[in-house]
Amino acid sequence: MPNGLIVKALSGYYYVLAEGSHDSEYIQCRARGVFKKRNISPLVGDRVAYELTENGEGTVTEILPRSSELVRPPIANVEQVVLVFSVGEPALNIPLLDKFLVHTESAGLDTIICLTKRDLWSPSASDKTDEDSSEELEAVVRLYESIGYPVFVTSSKEGVGVEEVRKRLSGRISVFAGQSGVGKSTLLNAMIPGLQLETNEISMKLGRGKHTTRHVELLRLPNGGIVADTPGFSQLDFLQVDAEGLGACFREFAPFAAQCRFRGCLHLHEPDCKVQEAMEQGRIAASRYSDYVLFLEEIRGQKRRY
Ligand SMILES: Nc1nc2c(ncn2[C@@H]2O[C@H](COP(=O)(O)OP(=O)(O)OP(=O)(O)O)[C@@H](O)[C@H]2O)c(=O)[nH]1
Ligand SMILES: [Mg+2]
Ligand SMILES: [Zn+2]
Known part of the structure; x- marks a missing residue:
């Protein structure tokens, strides 16, 4: 056969x-x-x-x-996940980024972060100067790079960063994952000459994409490698991660978690918790820690429902 x-x-x-x-x-x-x-x-x-x-x-x-398997997006045998998040339209959603990272960590896949629509970035407060504004974005880039995730900032519209992402995909099997409307298909069109995936403006009323891509498809890259375009999604549950396993999906917790007084420490209110201590000292980002706590509550809520 x-x-x-x-x-x-x-x-x-x-x-x-x-x-x-x-x-x-x-x-x-x-x-x-x-x-x-x-x-x-x-x-x-x-x-x-x-x-x-x-x-x-x-x-x-x-x-x-299979060497690997993801439920959302549904795909087998990829080596690398590209988490695609726009910095504007739709606005950059850090808790959702942290949630996607939990999933790729739990699936044991290499992950890179691609922040798209650089041309649409604007400061969160209106009185900020341009310089402050790029500092804010750079702080996000630095945070995730410091954890160990390669971060690319791109604008398909202005052709910024596209080549760097393409190089990173070369020779590997990757998948693009992210919300609808962040520009996944547009970035792939910019990367692969002749490719004409369907793209669509986001709905300004709802502030999100229109679910343009409807199926998962593997595409061949001109200089070797395969990449999958996927439909956008933002709902993710934690059925494959339990409370005890969540901490391990926050990579930067590891060196501290190993020194917590209790084995199986959930890093909430336990005495001598080195993760909480690291967060208080600013060695773990407060945003990452608070998303950890948020997800822990979500996982526990999920369990109760059964
Ligand atoms: N200004 C700007 N707009 C962009 C950029 N990249 C994509 N867009 C626009 O964003 C909209 C959504 O792009 P798509 O590529 O369809 O988004 P998607 O992530 O594939 O969305 P789904 O297929 O629904 O998951 C389109 O109108 C694109 O033209 C960019 O770098 N800058
Ligand atoms: Mg698409
Ligand atoms: Zn702890």
Whole structure:
């Protein structure tokens, strides 16, 4: 049976690129019924075995073992997640960024942060000068870089930073993830000559995107590498992370957490908690710590509902 790669999933069909094939001829496949029975669904990024059927279509018969798996966006076998957040329209949402980071950490994936629409950045207070305003953005960049995440600031409109992001994706399998309207598809169009993914203005009334991209699709980069465009989303639950595991998803807590007096310290009100101490001393950012506390409450609330 031939093997292939699922490059796109749409309306119950999986588009499979035959192994070794370099053109864009896909075999349109259905999944074998047994997957549904076992509650498994093939994902974009899956390497699969398939069989050809009479009508020129195919059936996915087997999913080969995955090296990684994300639920949102649904994709298998990526090595790197690019968290795409706009600095304006929609406004930069730091708690949501921290939440996405929990998910990529818990999935064990490398993460880079891409702050888009640099041309739309404006200071949060109206009396600030231009200089103050870029300082505020630089502080965000510095914070996440200090934690260990590479950060890119881009403007697809002005062609800023696009080349740097492309280089970072070269030779790897990556996925773009972020809210609707932050400019994921626009950035990919800017990066890949000839690509014309559909894009749409955000709704000014609602301050968010219009969910333009509707499916996950793998795209080949001109200088090697594969990147997936995905539909925007902002709702994320914590079903895969429990209260005890949350702290480990905040990378910069690790050296302090190791020295807390209690094993299994949740870093809330425990005596001799080194994470709280580090936060008070400004060695852990207050915004990160408060998002940690927020997520902990959310996880506990989720549990109670069951
Ligand atoms: N000013 C400015 N606008 C941008 C930039 N990048 C994208 N946009 C605009 O932002 C809007 C949304 O862009 P999309 O690329 O459709 O956003 P998306 O993240 O793919 O959205 P979904 O597919 O809905 O998830 C479009 O009107 C783009 O032209 C930028 O760098 N600067
Ligand atoms: Mg899009
Ligand atoms: Zn602690």
